[in-house]
């Protein structure tokens with residue numbers, strides 16, 4: 066962004082601050098700075114509606130498209146810029162990270178031009194929902210993501226990223242509140258750890274380079290409804306032989322292109338309505 070434009074922006078912010086943006090001055094400025102680090106291309110990641118184009122200081126930032134504030138404190142607690150045509154990078158110095166009260170952040174379906182996922186994302190300590198899927202991130206998932214111990218959903222799917230210096234188990238260790246985990250098409254390249262949150266309802270690990278034996282305990286997760294382990298060619302497993310039905314809440318199970326023993330047990334999941342698997346890898 067040109068220096069002149071930046072100056073103009075700073076000037077504008079000062080001009081208007083005395084009128085409408087006073088109560089949320091800092092977060093208004095952070096949001097506008099964030100907006101201005103991107104160009105808008107509605108077709109950057111699908112056919113999208115550019116929410117930030119309507120952001121301006123004629124209205125309180127809490128009423129901007131995609132922004133939700135806490136009724137009492139006035140802090141921005143939700144930012145939903147899914148499919149907003151954003152094109153540009155998110156660096157560690159991005160003003161996004163000044164919105165420290167965020168509980169929900171959805172930046173999916175944009176084009177962050179191969180930015181790395183900044184370790185700063187790990188500082189949103191109130192975050193419950195984080196969706197960075199399908200947004201052209203690259204590099205490693207930073208270790209700091211595992212600090213987000215209040216996360217209920219984490220979606221990082223469809224980016225060319227890989228698990229960072231920590232292993233899969235370490236990533237999960239603090240995430241004891243997770244309901245939904247979607248790591249589709251990420252390079253994990255490890256075995257499946259044993260300790261998923263017992264709250265988990267949806268687990269998508271499609272095409273993640275997982276290998277080894279599927280731990281039987283995964284079928285016994287008390288709240289799991291959807292499990293997708295397909296397209297992990299070096300993963301093998303079998304249905305649990307006992308006591309599956311008593312606890313199973315599983316509704317959808319995807320095991321295509323997994324080396325899976327196809328003998329459906331009598332104790333097949335009680336609620337199971339959809340099972341997809343192929344026997345092509347059977348010995």
Ligand SMILES: *[C@@H]1O[C@H](CO)[C@@H](O)[C@H](O)[C@H]1NC(C)=O
Nearest residue numbers: 108109110152153176178201
């Ligand atoms: C994403 O943005 C980069 C430039 O920042 C561009 O080179 C690339 O083609 C874009 N990708 C898509 C799918 O639009």
Ligand SMILES: *[C@@H]1O[C@H](CO)[C@@H](O)[C@H](O)[C@H]1NC(C)=O
Nearest residue numbers: 118119120121122123124129
């Ligand atoms: C500010 O945004 C509103 C919609 O939120 C729009 O109607 C208005 O024209 C915009 N004003 C300027 C100066 O862009």
Ligand SMILES: *[C@@H]1O[C@H](CO)[C@@H](O)[C@H](O)[C@H]1NC(C)=O
Nearest residue numbers: 066098102156157158159160
């Ligand atoms: C953030 O840092 C990069 C260099 O790492 C710099 O190019 C960019 O202008 C900085 N952005 C802001 C908003 O300060």
Ligand SMILES: *[C@@H]1O[C@H](CO)[C@@H](O)[C@H](O)[C@H]1NC(C)=O
Nearest residue numbers: 208211212214235236238239
């Ligand atoms: C768990 O979170 C705490 C801070 O919330 C952090 O210090 C610790 O490193 C995290 N553990 C893992 C395995 O990420």
Ligand SMILES: *[C@@H]1O[C@H](CO)[C@@H](O)[C@H](O)[C@H]1NC(C)=O
Nearest residue numbers: 237238239240241260261262
């Ligand atoms: C994973 O295991 C560690 C150590 O056994 C435990 O502290 C942690 O709470 C477990 N995490 C989950 C998500 O169950």
Ligand SMILES: *[C@@H]1O[C@H](CO)[C@@H](O)[C@H](O)[C@H]1NC(C)=O
Nearest residue numbers: 227228251252253254273274
């Ligand atoms: C996944 O990452 C590992 C390094 O962590 C690398 O050796 C492997 O080739 C990658 N796999 C794919 C399919 O990119």
Ligand SMILES: *[C@@H]1O[C@H](CO)[C@@H](O)[C@H](O)[C@H]1NC(C)=O
Nearest residue numbers: 299301302324325326346348
């Ligand atoms: C499939 O799994 C079985 C064990 O369940 C193993 O003996 C066999 O080698 C595996 N096949 C492939 C192609 O990995």
Ligand SMILES: *[C@@H]1O[C@H](CO)[C@@H](O)[C@H](O)[C@H]1NC(C)=O
Nearest residue numbers: 309310311312331332333335
């Ligand atoms: C579970 O399956 C066994 C037989 O496989 C059956 O006897 C039992 O009643 C089933 N329990 C439930 C809760 O469906």
